Amino acid sequence: MKILIIEDERGLRESIEEYFTEAGNVCETASGFAEAISKVNMYRYDCILLDITLPGGTGIDILKNIKENNYPDGVLILSAKNSLDDRLEGLDLGADDYLVKPFHLSELRARVMAIIRRKTFSGNNLLIFNEITIDLLAKSIKINNQLVRLTRKEYALLLYFIANKGKVVSKNAIAEHLWGDGIDMANNFDFIYSHIKNLRKKLMEAGSHDYIQAAYGMGYKFTDQ
Amino acid sequence: MKLLARYNRVTLITTIVVMLVTGVIYYFAIHLILINDVDKDLEVEENEIFEYARQNNSLPQVFESNDQQISFFDATPGSVQRHYLDTLYKTEPGSGRRRHHHHEHYESGRGLITYVTAGGKYHGVLIVKSTVETEDLVKIIFIITIAVILLLLLTLFVTNRLLLTRLWQPFHNLLKELRLFNVADTKEIPELDTTIDEFKELNQAVVSMSSRVKSDYKDLKTFTENASHELLTPIAVINSKLDTLLQTDNFSQQQSKLLNDLYTAVSKLTRLNQSLLLLVKIENHLVEGNVTINLRAVIDELIIQFEEIFLDKQLKVSCDLKDKEVTANPYLIDVLLNNLLSNAIRHNNTGGEIKIRLTIEQLSIKNTGENEAIQKDHLFKRFQKSSSSEGSGLGLTISREICENLGFSLVYDFADNYHIFTVKFNS
Numbered sequence: 001m002k003i004l005i006i007e008d009e010r011g012l013r014e015s016i017e018e019y020f021t022e023a024g025n026v027c028e029t030a031s032g033f034a035e036a037i038s039k040v041n042m043y044r045y046d047c048i049l050l051d052i053t054l055p056g057g058t059g060i061d062i063l064k065n066i067k068e069n070n071y072p073d074g075v076l077i078l079s080a081k082n083s084l085d086d087r088l089e090g091l092d093l094g095a096d097d098y099l100v101k102p103f104h105l106s107e108l109r110a111r112v113m114a115i116i117r118r119k120t121f122s123g124n125n126l127l128i129f130n131e132i133t134i135d136l137l138a139k140s141i142k143i144n145n146q147l148v149r150l151t152r153k154e155y156a157l158l159l160y161f162i163a164n165k166g167k168v169v170s171k172n173a174i175a176e177h178l179w180g181d182g183i184d185m186a187n188n189f190d191f192i193y194s195h196i197k198n199l200r201k202k203l204m205e206a207g208s209h210d211y212i213q214a215a216y217g218m219g220y221k222f223t224d225q
Numbered sequence: 226m227k228l229l230a231r232y233n234r235v236t237l238i239t240t241i242v243v244m245l246v247t248g249v250i251y252y253f254a255i256h257l258i259l260i261n262d263v264d265k266d267l268e269v270e271e272n273e274i275f276e277y278a279r280q281n282n283s284l285p286q287v288f289e290s291n292d293q294q295i296s297f298f299d300a301t302p303g304s305v306q307r308h309y310l311d312t313l314y315k316t317e318p319g320s321g322r323r324r325h326h327h328h329e330h331y332e333s334g335r336g337l338i339t340y341v342t343a344g345g346k347y348h349g350v351l352i353v354k355s356t357v358e359t360e361d362l363v364k365i366i367f368i369i370t371i372a373v374i375l376l377l378l379l380t381l382f383v384t385n386r387l388l389l390t391r392l393w394q395p396f397h398n399l400l401k402e403l404r405l406f407n408v409a410d411t412k413e414i415p416e417l418d419t420t421i422d423e424f425k426e427l428n429q430a431v432v433s434m435s436s437r438v439k440s441d442y443k444d445l446k447t448f449t450e451n452a453s454h455e456l457l458t459p460i461a462v463i464n465s466k467l468d469t470l471l472q473t474d475n476f477s478q479q480q481s482k483l484l485n486d487l488y489t490a491v492s493k494l495t496r497l498n499q500s501l502l503l504l505v506k507i508e509n510h511l512v513e514g515n516v517t518i519n520l521r522a523v524i525d526e527l528i529i530q531f532e533e534i535f536l537d538k539q540l541k542v543s544c545d546l547k548d549k550e551v552t553a554n555p556y557l558i559d560v561l562l563n564n565l566l567s568n569a570i571r572h573n574n575t576g577g578e579i580k581i582r583l584t585i586e587q588l589s590i591k592n593t594g595e596n597e598a599i600q601k602d603h604l605f606k607r608f609q610k611s612s613s614s615e616g617s618g619l620g621l622t623i624s625r626e627i628c629e630n631l632g633f634s635l636v637y638d639f640a641d642n643y644h645i646f647t648v649k650f651n652s
Contacts, residue, residue, distance in 0.1 A: 015462070
């Protein structure tokens with residue numbers, strides 16, 4: 001997949017680029033308005049990560065430009081502005097999603113994957129990872145054609161892991177993804193552990209490989225290697 | 226004490242005292258003038274007697290005229306001192322103007338004792354005039370004066386009342402505006418419609434003060450907002466760098482611990498910052514996009530969301546929910562309920578209880594915890610939190626702001642060892 005990262009903050013841009021760069025992915029970056037506009041108008045991307053506040057212009061204008069030219073690119077807005085301000089404007093203008101800074105890279109990746117899946121949907125609503133087949137519309141999971149019953153959160157967790165396969169995902173990121181802001185009351189993430197234990201157990205009982213690895217007590221890694 | 230009452234008291238007392246003093250002076254002055262008058266009449270009479278005695282060398286005949294009696298008496302020469310005196314005037318029954326009097330009686334009178342020599346004999350003379358009419362006149366004047374005083378007092382009282390109420394109207398208008406003054410509001414205090422200089426000045430002072438306060442407040446707000454915004458990017462960088470760091474090689478146990486602590490601190494910083502931004506937003510009434518929300522559905526959803534955390538803390542949650550629709554921004558409702566429920570969980574004991582009750586009038590969330598009421602005064606203040614709390618200290622402030630923004634009220638109570646937070650929809 002091909003991704004354009006429009007972000008003026010060097011540290012953040014590089015982190016995102018590094019996180020998304022892997023075999024089969026192409027990441028391009030733009031740090032200013034002019035550079036971004038020219039890249040947007042020259043190439044097509046599966047997903048554009050768009051910062052709102054840029055030197056030389058605003059991301060909203062880039063979004064307008066994309067929509068006026070009917071470019072099919074998925075757009076995910078990254079903004080330091082409070083979610084309440086630009087969210088409506090951005091989404092009204094046709095952005096696919098909206099993420100407020102600061103965010104976890106794993107969360108960003110899960111959102112980008114979801115956008116790309118929707119964009120390249122074309123009648124195929126199945127997400128396949130080795131022997132695991134996920135029906136994104138029915139929200140059901142089959143392993144070796146065998147239906148596996150997962151709770152809502154286990155399902156969300158599995159999708160999150162697959163979107164971030166091969167990466168170490170921190171417990172914080174998982175907790176915030178599953179429980180949102182309500183998580184700040186729980187400083188020990190024991191309940192995440194039991195959640196992951198259950199998911200792992202269900203998958204393995206249905207005949208899947210053991211893909212979930214604990215990573216140094218800080219997080220988990222979903223990998224088939 | 227009201228200004229009117231105070232003013233009335235002062236003016237009325239002054240008026241009464243002045244009126245009484247002038248009344249008394251008036252009374253004596255008139256009395257003196259009239260007595261003087263009578264004395265002159267007496268002197269005229271005396272002169273007539275002298276004239277008569279000189280021409281005829283005999284005493285005039287004594288006859289009774291209206292209100293005047295003359296009597297002569299023998300006296301040794303030189304024994305009579307000429308002088309005026311207050312005396313009594315004896316009326317004959319059926320005589321004079323008071324014909325209804327059937328027996329003799331005395332009226333007040335004024336007399337002159339003098340002496341005359343007639344026919345070689347020395348006579349004392351007593352001329353008495355009735356002063357009843359004079360007294361009557363004085364009385365009438367006095368009554369009229371009193372009546373005028375009373376009328377004046379009444380008029381003063383009424384005009385004071387009307388005038389002061391009207392005069393002070395601009396002041397009361399201004400007071401009303403001041404009471405409604407809200408530093409976060411965009412509404413300005415209007416110019417007063419008055420011609421009174423003092424009120425104009427007061428109004429100008431108030432208007433300039435309020436706009437100064439508002440602009441200071443706005444500056445502070447803008448500063449908070451800008452500072453929070455500026456913080457977001459560095460926090461985002463730290464966060465992403467941590468995520469990136471996590472992808473590098475194996476970590477020792479010590480390094481993992483350090484990373485974990487960093488993660489926790491950064492997420493706390495993030496939440497704190499976002500809370501500040503949200504607070505500024507709500508206080509500025511910048512949150513729009515109201516839709517109709519069924520609170521019951523939101524609470525049901527939230528309880529599912531928190532399920533694992535309830536289990537983790539072994540909390541017993543019981544709900545009694547009725548359908549209740551409110552019109553509000555869904556994000557704010559989410560934050561409000563999330564905050565209240567988070568508090569109920571965070572400050573609970575392991576194995577404790579949470580009771581949620583939603584009716585048409587109110588939503589109450591009860592939870593067990595410390596068996597001691599929280600100090601109410603500081604509860605909703607910023608950064609007020611118990612020593613054991615892991616929260617940002619902004620949760621309740623935000624909750625209250627949201628409630629006020631929606632026209633609800635948020636109150637805390639402690640009863641039967643339950644901490645109760647109640648959102649009243651019709652505050």
